[in-house]
Amino acid sequence: MTDGSGGPERALCPAEALYVGQRSRAVLSCALRGNIDTQALSAAFDAITAAHPTLRSRIAPGGPSGYVLRLLTEEERPRLLTRTGDLTDAYAAELNAPLPVGGPLTRAVLVSGPEGDDHLFVLVVDHTITDGHSSITLHNSIWDSYRNLVSGGDRAADSTREGEDTAWPRPVSELLPHADEADTAKYLEQRVERAAARQVSLVPYDVPRPTAEQPAAEGHIEARRLVLSLEETALLRRTARRAGVSVHGLVSAAVVRAAGLRVPGGDDAPRVLGCLSPVDLRSRLTPPLPASVMVAAVATHLQTVEISPDTDADTDPLTLARTLHTRLKDAIDNGDHVQELRIMPEIPRHPTLQLSTVIVTNMGVVPGPRLPDDLRATDVRLVPARENYFPQAGRSPVMACVVSFEGRLAVEFPHFTSCFSASFMGAFRDDVRDNLLAFTADAEPETAAVPTSGAGAS
Template identity: 65%
Template sequence: MHRPLCPVETLYVGQRSRAVLSCALRGRVDAGALAAAFDAVTQAHPTLRARIVADGGGHALALLDETERPRLETRTADLEEAYATELNRPLTLGGPLSRAVLVSAPGGTEHLFVLVVDHTVTDGHSSITLHNTVWDHYRALVTDERPQPGRADAGTADAPEWPEPVSALLPPADEADTAAYLDARIARAKESPVELVRYDPARTGGGAGDEGHIEVCRLTLDTDRTARLRGRAREAGVSVHALIAAALLRTARRRLDGDGPRTLGCLSPVDLRSRLTPPLPASVMVPAVTTHLQTLEVSETSDPLDLARTVHARVNDFIARGAHFHEMRITPEIPRNPALQLATVIVTNMGVVPGPRLPDGLRAVDVRLVPGRENYFPQAGRSPVMACVVSFEGRLSIEFPHSTACFSPAFMRAFRDEVLDALLAFASEPRREPATTDVG
């Protein structure tokens, strides 16, 4: 009934971070069928109907009893206010690691579905897959399609088959090699400390006893502009992720004092699912991601395409060397060496993903993925800026979650607008021949 958390998963326990999937809908929703669909999915994934408990000197997942397992919540409310509420509503400490809410606007034709999952048991890819699976079950129920099969390893209600942690699926490694990798990473972090973005002095929170609340500033491109940005990235021999990272780095540099180059850090999550042998399906509810941190000298005059080429080449080299596996192995050392993941900008990248497949008469107006957490530490005075990047159905979206105790809405809107201007410039500039990039 218990499944110990591995050291990597345990890091998420203190963070209390969560993935917030939301889907704005137009049409008729059968709340009973949606509740049954959510029940079917949580039955197939024991991690979704579990809580975190103390286990010796660590933590473990423990199955909730039938009366405690999560069920679909429904209510009528203003949808914009409901989204803000759910974004700021933490999962209950010691309670279920998932929550599903259906909010309907007065009139009953517009709705918001919100699915929240603790990052201890999910990552971006698995949370998106989970969201779409809920709607697959819903569609099957309301159209009399054959129901989707549950996970083969779900087990029984009394003896669940817990998924293995990704740290147990890594290829074998020599302990001396891992130790040498850790030493080198710590040395590089000390040699090149990165600058962070100072909190906005005009922030709306941050007073004594005021920890603010989470807001999200959002950037979106339509399908045409998204396609043009992808095309320019291909022509330049870089990824869209690298273009976005370059835009963020240049925008962050303009928030720093002084002239000349400054050392900035770019943290890029790296998916491990497709790089394991055999690959791990996105339906398996475990966090399966590591990170790549690189430092770059960025000045007011840095060429954005040159920055993008550097980011792109270094990430590719990191993966080609198999360093992503070493990075996962040293993750438990982060609490003792936080500089290992300290960056000026954090740029996630889910890539191009499908939205939910819905029955006739129901349409997804908007789909969003936003990370949230409990502590933003306004007392630190500065922090990284996070950008959550995903393309649902061919439309690029960048979400900038932040605490109002750290950055004001006006500050984040200005940051977002500069990033947007940079991406539009990328999408429209003429082709340039790729340059040789130093990947050291």
């Protein structure tokens, strides 16, 4: 789907322009073992960027929203970077390396270990032009192209540029169903009123707040990680089916309860916790938007729940999961996600519209890359990151990025070390794991095979 324009630039819509200030990015990584033809991988990356003008662009001033996507010159366009080094250090470096405004909106890096058999491929994409589904599809498309090339494909085909796509994809805001402006204005008014009526509590940082006498220590992004086994994932899915909720509902409840233990309250008064869930728009457009189209196609849903100071005496965890699941489902059925995208440009004026205690994403079950026989993936990760963190704020939402690669549910908890320490987030992760496994305590082992491919909401 494109707007039919093959010009050198395309204006960002107001919703897309919001991401420019956030400076968020998707960091996909794939640990590999075996033989890699770096020339073929470079050609594969070039071929995929040739197919997407957004991957060959930069953010520049201009347009009604204040920003445009402008094509890079041939010399400026991103190329595969290769080097040798420690893979753990390489991952940390790439997770923390930004994509500055004005530069390329994607970066691909291959780092090989000293022995040459172990590798790390990292793909970083600016959130202005991607979401979780399209970034995963982009990653897998690069490896599809690589597999074809090493199997006898034409490595020189990319250099001709004859098949290069120059038509920009349309912003998702232009693909939404019609909505009356008065209805949208009323929806915004109601959302602002609800946000003001129920003030959401945030998780305090465990790292001391910086002062004039003691400035913040230089921090960096890390990610604590929770990975369930195939059997544990199958049991969790079985529990969700029997309870009539989604796995996303179970994970959201587990994360909310972990946050509830860390949000201070006054006396015996319950605390109001907010759970923000991204909502995939691709499958809800008519016609559906393929995951291969490189645009941000996501809205959000924010709901609040009350948690008592003693979470052990609080509502049953499964009841909380059902509440979170049902509210999200009802909001989607009502079409709230359409209005949420329409009011997104108002967030800078009304930041409480997305102020939440936790942010719980959901990519569902997705396939890993398909590789040639002499190469295998030993791990795949998707971690969101951004450029700006604010230790001086003293508290913030906790992010949980949920995705099941090859049938194993994983939850990533990215954090900035000048805000949340590694030990704090490690304990948070462990509480979420305990909460998830508690759901499956009475579940019987799954007898059917766990699916290892396909995408969709879990």
